[in-house]
Each structure stands twice: as structure tokens, then as C-alpha cells.
Amino acid sequence: MDNNTLFQKFVTFTTAVHQITSEISKDVKSEALTPLQYKILEYIAVSQPVTLSEISDCMHMSMPNTSRELKKLTEKQLCERVTDPGDRRKQGITLSAAGEHMMNEAFRHIGIRFAERTGHLSEAERQEIIRALDLLQEKVFY
């Protein structure tokens, strides 16, 4: 097939993914967080421990702005910083107990909505879906 069919499918697919994830994770974040702060916590949650530079790189934000947001999150007691003993310029950033708890709650809500969406699927379908996810992740979204 022409290269273009695949691209078309890719576009509609990613659009749908964005749509559904935004729907499914609507209102899961605490009122006390800005959208950006929530995204940062999400990133820390899955990649901890991380450094400021890593957050800055992966989230495409400048170091000054990253530093500012992280300061706020630290003040809110949602994450902790440990200076790397090997290189005292670096900081290892992790979620605090409160931060873990907040993110667990958020993920739990998302999980519930996800379950509503996929609860009716048969075991065979689930297996198929898992294979599809693995395939795409390996060949397209790597």
C-alpha cells in the first residue's frame, strides 16, 4: 500500500488517543495543582528518580521554569530532592509519600474509567489488544 494510507491512519489514531486520554484523565488532578505541575508529577512518578535537567529535556521546558515549578512542588511537599553524593550539583528528585499518594489516587481514577471502557472485552480480545499495543510500541512509538 502507499505510504500515505499508513500516515492517514496514524493521524486519526493519535488524534483519538489524545482525545480519549484527555477524557479519561479529566478532573483526576487535585485542585491544588496546575496542569503543568500535574504533568511533571506524572513524569516523576514513572521515571523517578529524575534530575531537573531530565525533566527540563523531556518536558521541553527551560531550566529556570523547571526549577520554579519544582520549587513549588517541593513547597507543597509533593516531591523530595536528594543531592547526588557522587556529583553534588545534581539532585535526585522523587515523589514524597504525599506525592505518591496523590498520584496513586489519580491513577486509580484513571484505572476506573479505563475499566469502564474495556470491562466488556473478552479474554481473547484483551490478549489481542496487548499484542497490538506491543507491536505499535515496538515499531512506531519507540
Add this chain to the structure above:
Amino acid sequence: MDNNTLFQKFVTFTTAVHQITSEISKDVKSEALTPLQYKILEYIAVSQPVTLSEISDCMHMSMPNTSRELKKLTEKQLCERVTDPGDRRKQGITLSAAGEHMMNEAFRHIGIRFAERTGHLSEAERQEIIRALDLLQEKVFY
């Protein structure tokens, strides 16, 4: 398998999709647009003609803010409004020629990056990928 494995996969997968799409569509938007304005144009491009209310709903923004952004886009000559003759309160919004051109350029850039990412795949792999995309779109991201 337990319901949870699927959810875990779903989370890492959607994270990857967000990551890759953001990477692939980085810097494709004209400097003259804010991120929001670009998103709105993207939405109009795939759904035209749309009404203000539809944009407001789908993009989760208030009518006043939608109206403001649309006014700016109209002033920039990127989209056009036609009052619905059947119901003169409504407006059908479409891209202008300039708007179409701008979005085509953007999609072309994205297409190039996509091709770089998938160029090495065999025909059989492409077919597999298309099947996977269809499956997921039908069963999960509907």
C-alpha cells in the same frame, strides 16, 4: 490475565504516543500562532465545517475564550465564518485558503518525520501495523 496488566500497558503506551507525537510535531507550527491557536486550527482542519460551540465542547474551553481565539484566527485570515442560513445564530467555520495552506505545510512536515520513523518497515509490517491501529481504535480508543 488480570485486568491490571492491560491497564499498565495502556498507560505506558499512551505515554509513548504523547511523547512521540509531541516530538514529531515539534516546531511545525508557524511562529505567528500560539499553541492553542494551532490546536484549534488542527481541529477545524479535520472537522470542518464546525461551529463555535463544537470547538468549545471538544477542546474543553469556555465559549468566551473560544470566541476570542476564533476572532484572532479570523483576523489573521486563517479561517472563515459563514452564518448558517437555516439558523442564523450559528456559524460554520472553515479554514481559509491561507489556513489550508498553513495546515498542509504543517502536516507535510509531520509526514516527513513520520516517514523517517517508519521508512524502514517492510510491506508486511505496515499491514500488521494498520491492523493493530484499526483494532485499538475500535476496541479501546473509540
Add this chain to the structure above:
DNA sequence: CCCTTTACTTATCATTTGATAACCAAAGGG
């Protein structure tokens, strides 16, 4: 021991985005 680079911070400013109130005009039902 200097000098440069890396990792991060502080301060400041402009711009973008979100939220709210108050409004107008067309549609449509009783």
C-alpha cells in the same frame, strides 16, 4: 590552580490562557 563546563537558582517581564459577568439577537414553544 586556573578556566571552562555543567547543574541549577533567582529575579523579572511579557504573553497566553482561564474564568466570570453582562450582554445581544435569533429560534422556538406556549
Add this chain to the structure above:
DNA sequence: CCCTTTGGTTATCAAATGATAAGTAAAGGG
């Protein structure tokens, strides 16, 4: 023909985000 609802506008304000300049302190190479 009134009254309510729907679709949209304008104005205004606060908050969030982005960008830039200028700084500190540790690391590491020569």
C-alpha cells in the same frame, strides 16, 4: 406575542506559562 433557550460576543481580571539575564557552586581538564 411574550418568554425562555440557544449560540455567540465583549470586556475585564487573575493566574499560569514562557523567555531572558544574571548569578552560584561543584566538577573536571589542562
